[in-house]
Amino acid sequence: MAENKDYRYSMSITSQLPHCSLPLRLDSYSKCSYRCSYCFAKNRGGNHPPKGIKTINYKSVDKLLCKSLKTENDSTKTVISQLLENKTPIHFGGMSDPFMEYEEYGQKTLETLKVLRDYHYPTIISTKGTLITKDEYLKVISQSLVATQVSFSSLDDKVSSLIEFNTPLPSERLDVIKSLAAVCWVSARLQPLIPGELDSTIEAIKTLAKAGVKHISVELLKLPLTEYSKLTTQISSAVGREIEEYYSERRLMGLEFLVNREYALLTHKELSKVAWGLGISYSSADTDLLPYDSSDCCCSGVHELPGFENYYRYTFSQAIRNALRENSKLLMYEHLSCEWAPDGPINQYVNSKSRVEDANNIIGWMAAKWNSSTKSIGPLAFYGIEETECYDNNGMKIYRISNKAFELALQLGAIPKTATKAKDKMLIPN
Structure with a gap:
């Protein structure tokens, strides 16, 4: 991997600011090698294939945290500095996966995690990667104020291989959950969930609960307006059935089609009952349904975790x-x-x-x-x-x-x- 200059926007604010309880995002890398077909960053014109990748300068993160947390009554503080001063939890992995294969070379994520550990800063890691289970990462995480989220679109290895290119298989990610559960709080994100998979999703939630997750968040697949036909065909082929019927209402939010309303409501009502029956919490992570579940901190489920109380509420x-x-x-x-x-x-x-x-x-x-x-x-x-x-x-x-x-x-x-x-x-x- 040929590294480029520092990633200037490694810490930034998500465009989901109006409704997201975790708007403060952190990324080790400016691009992602996993290339999931449904990736919102890719489909909105960003996160292109790995060419000229920029990497985080963890020493700059250290300086920013030091200044934000130790300098009081500074009227020149930026929005980001004020969020840090408030101890608003960081979402680590908002635009690219911090544990993709690039991490094997420079270990930028590892060094950044050490900085966050030293400040005991509340951090939520999102990943599909397996590198996180290496001893050096688990050791740092066990010493830190960290919660983790492992993402899936399906627990079927065959389906995943057809739509989540160059990404660890779901069976491997289940092993990741088991390793993480031994050292920190861990949740699973079924984001995006392919519509028409209700029965198999119920079984998936049971499997994930058994692996050690404490929370499940579910967001149904959104189809970008510009890639609608291509992505519909690709995913329909992967699952062996047509999915277009679930978008017949043509519900648009921004530049994305949402699944039909009644199907979305039915899905969340049924899956939330399953999760509660297993003793785990649940988030209905579809944007238009965010206010209605029991997880106050958006889709993360961390609102009751000690140290994560200052999640963002101006939404x-x-x-x-x-x-x-x-x-x-x-x-x-x-x-x-x-x-x-x-x-x-x-x-x-x-x-x-x-x-x-x-x-x-x-x-x-x-x-x-x-x-x-x-x-x-x-x-x-x-x-x-x-x-x-x-x-x-x-x-x-x-x-x-x-x-x-x-x-x-x-x-x-x-x-x-x-x-x-x-x-x-x-x-x-x-």
Whole structure:
């Protein structure tokens, strides 16, 4: 492997900032060699084949952590520095896998993990790799404030080999889970789950629970608009049946097709029951359903782990959770503004088409998106959130939470079964 210069954006903020509880991402490498056919980074034009790969400068990460955690009352701190100061958990492996084969050469991930260990910094590692089970990695992880996530699209080795190129087989990843479970908290991500696999997924969850996972997150396969036909054909061929019927509603979020609504709801309701029956927690990781399960910290399941309490909450999904837990049928801007957010410019982290003039900070940007909500970003991007004609005294839109949304929150665990009937906060038109 020919290494290039340092990866300048090894630590950054994800574009999923409006709804993600783990927006602070860290990557050892600028590109990924696994080349999964469904990879969102690849399909959105990034993460191209490994040519001119850039690698993390772990010494720079050390300096950034030192400055962020030890310098108080510094008005010049960036958004990232403020998140670090707040001990917002880091998602390690947001754009590329930290344990792909490149790691055998320079061990950039290993050295970075040592830095994070020395600061006892809360870190969630996402991987499909097997290198993580080497003794030197397990030793560092066992000494660290680390949770791990191992990802699958299928537990079938044959299917995986046809859509997850150059990637360790699911059977190998099951062994990874067993090794990790001996030294740290470990979860499994069925992301993306291919639709039409409900029975086999139930068996997969049982297998994963037996291997030692404490949490399961499930996100159904999204199909990119630009690669829809190609990817549909490829995955249908891999599983030996057509999957296009599950996308007949043509539900678009941004530039991706989502599975049909009722199928998604059925899947999460059934799989959550299976997980709970096995004594493990569950996340419905489809973006539009994030507020409705019992895992407050997005799809990670770490919200109750000691040391991970400061997960990011200034999100539209958290605002909906706050309203649900008040049993309020009205979603108010105060349900968002009550949470903490860092200050400072964010345009460099936001898609150029999503930027807002005169709102180059998180609070201003989120406020603008609140009042101009669409099916792609803002409250209306979530299941069961409806428009009204009302505004609060500060000119912020008021939304309605449907009865179906409350029912789903009860079924998936966002609010307890003993919750009282939802109530309006004020008179609002039907």
